[in-house]
Amino acid sequence: MTTERTGWFGYRARLTLSCYALLAATLVLLAVFVYVPVVWAFSNSLYQFEVGGEAQFIGLRNYQEFLFEDAVTWPSFLNMALLTLIAVAARLTVPLIVARFICSLPHERGRYFYRLLFLIPIVVPGVAVQLIWGGLVYAERGLVNETLAAIGLADWARGWLSDPRTALVAVAFVGFPFVFGFEVLIYYAGLSNIPTSVNEAALLEGCTGIRKFFLIDVPMVMSQLKLILILTIIGGIQGFEGLIILTQGGPGFKTTVPGLWMYYNAFSFQRFGYACAIGVCLFVIIFGLTVLNLRYFRSTEELEGAR
Amino acid sequence: MTVARIIGVLKAAALPVILLFGLWALWPASGDDVVTLGPRDYGPEVKYVLKVAPGPMYMPGVEPFGIGKPLRGLADVIRAFEARFPDTRVECITVPVMRREFLITQLSSGQAPDIINVNVEDVWMDIQKGWYVPLDHWLEQPNPFVVEKGDPTAPGAVQWWDMFEYQAISRGKAAPDNLNYCVSFDMIETGIYYNKDVFRKVGVDVPEDWEGFLEIMGKLRAAGYIPLLMIVGLFNDWATDLIFDQLYYEVLPGIDLVQDPTREGYLEGYLDWDEIAFLYEKGFFTPRDARYREVFRIMKDLRRYANKNLTGIDMLREFVTQQGAMLWHPCNIIYRLKADKSLGFEWGVFYLPELTKRTSKYASDTPMCVIGGSAVQFEVTNTAVGDTPASLPLGERMRRSTRLERVMALLQFLCVPENYERIVNEYEALIPNIRGVTPLPALRPFVEILQRRYTTTKWTFTFDLKFSEVQQRLLDLYLNDGATLDEFMELQNENLAYATKNAVLRKRLDLERLEGKWRELAPIRATMEDLPCDD
Numbered sequence: 074m075t076t077e078r079t080g081w082f083g084y085r086a087r088l089t090l091s092c093y094a095l096l097a098a099t100l101v102l103l104a105v106f107v108y109v110p111v112v113w114a115f116s117n118s119l120y121q122f123e124v125g126g127e128a129q130f131i132g133l134r135n136y137q138e139f140l141f142e143d144a145v146t147w148p149s150f151l152n153m154a155l156l157t158l159i160a161v162a163a164r165l166t167v168p169l170i171v172a173r174f175i176c177s178l179p180h181e182r183g184r185y186f187y188r189l190l191f192l193i194p195i196v197v198p199g200v201a202v203q204l205i206w207g208g209l210v211y212a213e214r215g216l217v218n219e220t221l222a223a224i225g226l227a228d229w230a231r232g233w234l235s236d237p238r239t240a241l242v243a244v245a246f247v248g249f250p251f252v253f254g255f256e257v258l259i260y261y262a263g264l265s266n267i268p269t270s271v272n273e274a275a276l277l278e279g280c281t282g283i284r285k286f287f288l289i290d291v292p293m294v295m296s297q298l299k300l301i302l303i304l305t306i307i308g309g310i311q312g313f314e315g316l317i318i319l320t321q322g323g324p325g326f327k328t329t330v331p332g333l334w335m336y337y338n339a340f341s342f343q344r345f346g347y348a349c350a351i352g353v354c355l356f357v358i359i360f361g362l363t364v365l366n367l368r369y370f371r372s373t374e375e376l377e378g379a380r
Numbered sequence: 381m382t383v384a385r386i387i388g389v390l391k392a393a394a395l396p397v398i399l400l401f402g403l404w405a406l407w408p409a410s411g412d413d414v415v416t417l418g419p420r421d422y423g424p425e426v427k428y429v430l431k432v433a434p435g436p437m438y439m440p441g442v443e444p445f446g447i448g449k450p451l452r453g454l455a456d457v458i459r460a461f462e463a464r465f466p467d468t469r470v471e472c473i474t475v476p477v478m479r480r481e482f483l484i485t486q487l488s489s490g491q492a493p494d495i496i497n498v499n500v501e502d503v504w505m506d507i508q509k510g511w512y513v514p515l516d517h518w519l520e521q522p523n524p525f526v527v528e529k530g531d532p533t534a535p536g537a538v539q540w541w542d543m544f545e546y547q548a549i550s551r552g553k554a555a556p557d558n559l560n561y562c563v564s565f566d567m568i569e570t571g572i573y574y575n576k577d578v579f580r581k582v583g584v585d586v587p588e589d590w591e592g593f594l595e596i597m598g599k600l601r602a603a604g605y606i607p608l609l610m611i612v613g614l615f616n617d618w619a620t621d622l623i624f625d626q627l628y629y630e631v632l633p634g635i636d637l638v639q640d641p642t643r644e645g646y647l648e649g650y651l652d653w654d655e656i657a658f659l660y661e662k663g664f665f666t667p668r669d670a671r672y673r674e675v676f677r678i679m680k681d682l683r684r685y686a687n688k689n690l691t692g693i694d695m696l697r698e699f700v701t702q703q704g705a706m707l708w709h710p711c712n713i714i715y716r717l718k719a720d721k722s723l724g725f726e727w728g729v730f731y732l733p734e735l736t737k738r739t740s741k742y743a744s745d746t747p748m749c750v751i752g753g754s755a756v757q758f759e760v761t762n763t764a765v766g767d768t769p770a771s772l773p774l775g776e777r778m779r780r781s782t783r784l785e786r787v788m789a790l791l792q793f794l795c796v797p798e799n800y801e802r803i804v805n806e807y808e809a810l811i812p813n814i815r816g817v818t819p820l821p822a823l824r825p826f827v828e829i830l831q832r833r834y835t836t837t838k839w840t841f842t843f844d845l846k847f848s849e850v851q852q853r854l855l856d857l858y859l860n861d862g863a864t865l866d867e868f869m870e871l872q873n874e875n876l877a878y879a880t881k882n883a884v885l886r887k888r889l890d891l892e893r894l895e896g897k898w899r900e901l902a903p904i905r906a907t908m909e910d911l912p913c914d915d
Binding site: 124125126144207208211212213214230231232233234235236237238319320321322323324325326327337339340341342343344 | 479480481484485487488505506508509510511606612687688689690691692693694698703844845846849852853854856857860861862863874
């Protein structure tokens with residue numbers, strides 16, 4: 074077979090074009106459903122706009138209202154920060170510890186069993202998990218209140234999700250004890266990939282137990298930690314579906330986050346321009362945090378390169 | 381055969397068994413009793429395929445509360461309609477019309493069902509967009525299906541309007557542009573369901589006034605029951621309106637600024653949003669309005685006797701399991717309670733008692749008003765004029781559309797008493813709103829309640845959805861001790877300031893025109909105590 078130019082249209086050019094042709098459908102769909110809406114959102118954020126109504130250009134008025142006038146904005150950012158912080162702490166620690174325990178099991182059969190055990194809950198839809206916590210754990214006569222009553226602390230029973238003092242913490246504790254199967258698997262993969270020579274060297278140097286965990290294991294799974302960190306932060310900023318199910322952002326605005334406020338403004342209050350402005354602000358925050366993360370939080374490979 | 385081989389065979393067999401079981405579980409139920417009227421294939425003679433989203437109360441094929449036979453009343457009437465109009469087929473579909481995101485996208489693209497069932501107040505926000513068809517033209521004309529019977533005195537022979545039993549509530553559903561966008565198909569009313577056995581055991585009786593109500597709730601709580609099952613949405617909607625009415629009814633002669641002759645006969649003294657916005661500017665409903673403050677003080681007293689968790693609680697479950705002694709609920713659960721063979725207790729219904737001067741010095745000493753009203757409210761969407769160019773104004777589309785005529789014919793056909801009876805009286809849930817159709821006996825207590833005077837205003841529907849949402853959140857906070865009454869009043873004041881400003885801008889309200897009447901009523905206000913305004 075020859076790759077030389079035959080006629081005016083060579084093989085390489087045809088190959089390139091055919092690749093683009095095959096990608097075209099995906100690129101068009103990506104543009105229509107991802108990039109165009111992003112640009113559209115930027116544009117709409119400058120308008121007072123509702124579906125079916127007349128759009129009125131108001132410049133940066135929506136941003137001004139959201140950042141400086143809306144009483145919900147800053148408390149909602151605080152809620153988001155707290156929930157994200159707790160989620161980051163939970164997802165960076167508990168699954169890693171569990172993965173480490175699984176790794177240290179002597180037999181493959183045992184390791185397989187526990188991997189499977191922690192993975193199975195992944196198939197339960199998130200909505201079902203939220204409903205279980207709302208309807209069974211935090212309910213009027215749910216697990217928490219009944220347990221308190223059983224141990225003689227009935228006075229402590231309350232509507233955990235409707236009490237302004239406990240609602241945010243209650244939301245943050247959904248999923249306790251935070252052994253998330255996805256994270257466990259990711260960390261397990263990272264820990265399994267630590268070269269045997271490294272583990273043996275550590276053993277020879279007398280670096281075992283907790284010391285080894287912090288000095289060897291954690292640095293060696295830094296790539297995984299970085300990935301989970303980015304995903305958790307993005308999820309923390311964007312996600313609000315659990316809050317809709319559990320509290321709808323209440324009581325008051327005690328569990329409202331900016332994403333939820335954006336949703337309400339768009340679909341309940343029909344303030345699409347304002348909702349777009351909130352969305353743009355969230356985009357800027359996520360983008361900024363991701364850049365910071367990529368720049369200052371080194372992965373395993375980068376750490377090795379630095380050495 | 382070895383054990384290992386047996387296990388292997390079982391493994392291989394497990395998957396097909398699971399698949400077959402899943403297939404069986406998902407297979408649609410068969411039998412003559414199930415009538416769903418979902419999408420079907422049609423022949424070339426079918427010119428109109430109308431889509432109706434009747435909601436769960438009448439949806440063919442639905443078993444109410446999972447009890448008894450699937451509903452078929454609406455399907456039977458629709459089939460009779462199709463027999464009258466062979467070029468028309470009607471599909472009953474389930475769509476999440478209560479989700480605004482769904483409705484907005486469907487309406488903006490002209491894809492919504494022709495007829496939907498949502499609270500008409502929820503559609504008022506969008507009426508200027510041409511998404512909903514005003515029905516006044518048809519309501520003011522005779523119902524052709526009544527006319528054809530030949531009795532000129534029958535309700536509906538002169539105006540379709542005349543067919544409706546509860547005129548006050550039906551006509552009171554007119555939008556602020558004075559046009560009607562819904563047909564109030566039936567009525568729903570609330571009441572306090574109470575456990576008679578628990579009442580007897582604790583030694584309490586149905587209360588005669590508000591103080592007595594609080595008193596019996598104290599005794600029920602001391603006996604270990606949740607006295608009153610409530611959710612925050614009920615405080616936001618019903619409790620606000622009822623307590624507000626009790627405290628303001630006495631001062632209405634001094635503040636009711638607009639008497640619309642077409643509505644006053646039904647909605648005596650009703651405060652519309654322009655009046656509320658005007659009164660707010662005069663200091664009413666602000667932290668310095670003692671009555672408005674009192675509304676929420678009394679509400680907090682009531683909340684002390686409700687369940688701890690005001691969100692996400694299954695009130696009906698708490699009631700039937702006898703954890704709660706009383707349940708504030710609409711009449712649609714009658715069927716559920718009656719059908720429960722293992723209920724194990726006797727229950728009754730009473731209405732909330734009136735406030736007296738013992739509770740508040742602002743109490744008007746008037747019986748509690750009605751806060752229920754229309755249940756199934758059918759609106760006609762822009763899909764019904766989908767056979768005309770979308771570029772035309774809605775009025776022109778309405779004149780040209782033949783599809784719309786067929787949609788209206790369907791609504792008129794459903795309202796004919798013998799048709800309507802098959803729908804509304806299929807089970808005990810809703811009170812008929814068509815003359816000539818008798819309510820089922822179990823609903824009589826609620827029919828009596830419906831004879832009362834209608835509320836002074838409906839706060840959750842006065843302004844936009846943001847106002848209602850924020851008010852509910854603030855109440856949730858306040859009623860759960862997350863804010864003091866002072867803090868609540870300040871936050872609610874901000875909410876009202878935003879809502880009134882928005883209403884004036886969006887609806888181009890002319891509040892100046894109310895000044896004359898305001899001055900005229902000054903002598904009456906001078907005789908009233910603790911009004912927040914300076915005349």
